[in-house]
Amino acid sequence: MQKVLLISLLVLSQHAQAQVIDGKALFAKNCAACHQVGGTGIQGAFPALKGNAYIQGDPAAVIGTVLKGRGGMPMFASSLDDANLTLVINYIRQAWGNKGLPLRAEEVQAVRSQSGAGDVVEQANLTTVH
Numbered sequence: 538m539q540k541v542l543l544i545s546l547l548v549l550s551q552h553a554q555a556q557v558i559d560g561k562a563l564f565a566k567n568c569a570a571c572h573q574v575g576g577t578g579i580q581g582a583f584p585a586l587k588g589n590a591y592i593q594g595d596p597a598a599v600i601g602t603v604l605k606g607r608g609g610m611p612m613f614a615s616s617l618d619d620a621n622l623t624l625v626i627n628y629i630r631q632a633w634g635n636k637g638l639p640l641r642a643e644e645v646q647a648v649r650s651q652s653g654a655g656d657v658v659e660q661a662n663l664t665t666v667h
């Protein structure tokens with residue numbers, strides 16, 4: 538019994554670890570050019586995500602910002618699916634000492650459908666549109 542518990546704990550923690558790594562990679566690829574790898578942003582141009590109360594607060598607001606973009610920030614509704622958005626948002630909520638509670642893909646899905654931000658555009662569609 539204890540062994541089973543130990544093994545499931547191990548599997549769980551490896552799963553959580555993998556999510557952090559994926560979130561980090563997604564952040565490096567999609568966000569770090571502006572917000573910087575350390576989440577510090579660039580003063581006067583890109584807000585810091587590290588220590589940012591908004592990032593750690595209301596999940597729906599953060600999801601909406603990343604889905605639809607804002608000001609000089611591009612929208613990600615058409616390039617990141619719900620699973621990847623969940624990973625990258627959970628990463629910024631918890632990286633660099635941030636303490637935001639993690640959210641679930643269902644919450645991202647709900648905000649996406651309510652906001653009318655649209656779905657991920659498949660590569661195939663991208664080529665036929667132009």
Ligand code: HEC
Binds near residue numbers: 613
């Ligand atoms: C091209 C540059 C750029 C990229 C790439 C970018 N952002 Fe931003 N981001 C901005 C700017 C500029 C703002 C401030 C927008 C405003 O309110 O005027 C911002 C704001 C935000 C905010 C709101 C911060 C606050 O305090 O209100 C969040 C959350 C955020 N970005 C997350 C992300 C995530 C996650 C990614 C990657 C998936 C990303 N950003 C990619 C430029 C960028």
